[in-house]
Amino acid sequence: MSTQPRLWIPGPTHVRPEILQACARPTIGHRGSAMKSLVASIDQRLKPLFGTKQHVLVLTASGSAAWEAAIRCGVQERWAAVTHGAFSERWAATGKECGKQTSVLALEWGRGLDPAAVGRFVKAAGPVEAVAFVENETSTGAYSDVGAIARAVREAAPQALIFVDCVSTLAGAPFQFDEWGIDLALASSQKCLALPPGLAVVALSQRFLDRARSVTGRGYYLDLVRAQEDWSKQQTPATPAVNLFYALDEQLQAFERETLAARFARHRTMAEMVHRWSLERGFPSFVAEEHRSPTTACRSAGKLDTATFVKGLKARGHEISDGYGKLKGQTFRIGHLGDHKPEDLAELLRAADETLRAL
Ligand SMILES: Cc1ncc(COP(=O)(O)O)c(C=O)c1O
Incomplete structure (x- = not known):
């Protein structure tokens, strides 16, 4: 065809025809009971994918919006980011654009992340509210051990939230949000989830939400505190991409079968x-x-x-x-x-x- x-x-x-067909189902109102059932189903199925029993939610936005949400909601003044390729550099730049003081460990493109080096950097950076890194640098194909890096960050700065971009690995490789002690993880729909672009999926720790409540200037659309409060009632703060939600639910069920x-x-x-x-x-x-x-x-x-x-x-x-x-x-x-x-x-x-x- x-x-x-x-x-x-x-x-x-590549998006399978069955998934495109799921998008073609009749659009429903997002405040009705059918939407609540859809959100409940996604919530229940997304949690094992992240390896969490804490909080997940879906943003009608691409992964870059979730980067920005992490910073706006989890950081009041100062954070640290590790860069080793185009996407990690852009996440660090996003923090600066949001007006946050950003300490950067800038590594050569193509380097994977060495947990000990990340730990030393975090220690030397002084008090930071969060540390961010990218699991799979899509620009260079560098894949790093999130669990080991998170351990090193926790030892160096136990108070710092840990943000992980698993945009090009979630649903393609194991992710253990709770076991690794991550506070925020984010991914885009158009990668290993094999959906059309347009959604970001996010996992949040209770620690992140507790901290974010006192952060000012979180905005509206990307306020993860508001988004999570609504999500817990199977709602979203604004009109979601209903037809992409169908596709996500369909795909999460297919993952269970596979x-x-x-x-x-x-x-x-x-x-x-x-x-x-x-x-x-x-x-x-x-x-x-x-x-x-x-x-x-x-x-x-x-x-x-x-x-x-x-x-x-x-x-x-x-x-x-x-x-x-x-x-x-x-x-x-x-x-x-x-x-x-x-x-x-x-x-x-x-x-x-x-x-x-x-x-
Ligand atoms: C590792 C990584 N992070 C973030 C992004 C940005 O995601 P999006 O294009 O969904 O905004 C990309 C996009 O390719 C990526 O590969």
Whole structure:
């Protein structure tokens, strides 16, 4: 039906027709009982995905709005952020734009996060209300150990809230919000959740909410205290993207059928397939082996003309990404996330070989 190439960019990713059909159900009023049931169902199913028994909610906004909400609601004056790629840098910049004092540990692009180094930075930064980092830097494919980093932050600054961006990993790799002691985690709908763009999902600790109540200037639309109070009554402060909520609920039910363990194993299998294929063709991982992402491959391109490669592959029905920002031309990225299957990936890699031969 469609002549669109299959999306293998690291978001938005391929959306199954069944999910698009879920979006096409008749829109309902958001103050009625049907909406309350929908919110209750999402609430119950989203919690295991984050690994929490505390609070989750959905924002009708992309992940960047959840970055801003975290800062506006969790930080009155001063916070710290670790940067090692385009998205973590943008989150730090968002804090500055919101008028908060922002201490930054700026690492080279492509570095994974070393828990001990993050701990030393937090200690040296002095009193901060929160520490933020990105689990999977989508611009470089650097994946870090959230549990170990959270432990290091807690030891260095027990009072600091811990914010984690799991935008390009939630539903593609295990996340243990409660066990790791995270205070806020956020993700976007268009990544491993394999939904159309337009929603952000957020998990909040009770500690975050208690702290946020005394923070002034939280605004209205992105006030997580208000959003959580409404969510606990199966409501939202403003009109939500009802049809995307249908899709989210449908997808969360599909995850239960697949099981999360199988979903995570499928992502790992695809990561290994891309890794092997790339190594055999002379494209090493841009990040060190221990930080290689389960969802987003970023490969050093060497002498490959990445623009021509990406274009040639697109003409063969598969869309991948050039390097991000300053890595354009030096790397290429394959987002093997969401609902793609290993057999789909095998097809992509065959088409990639054909494209390479034709260069
Ligand atoms: C790691 C990461 N964080 C945040 C964002 C921003 O999310 P959104 O585009 O949904 O606002 C992205 C987008 O690609 C991302 O990859």
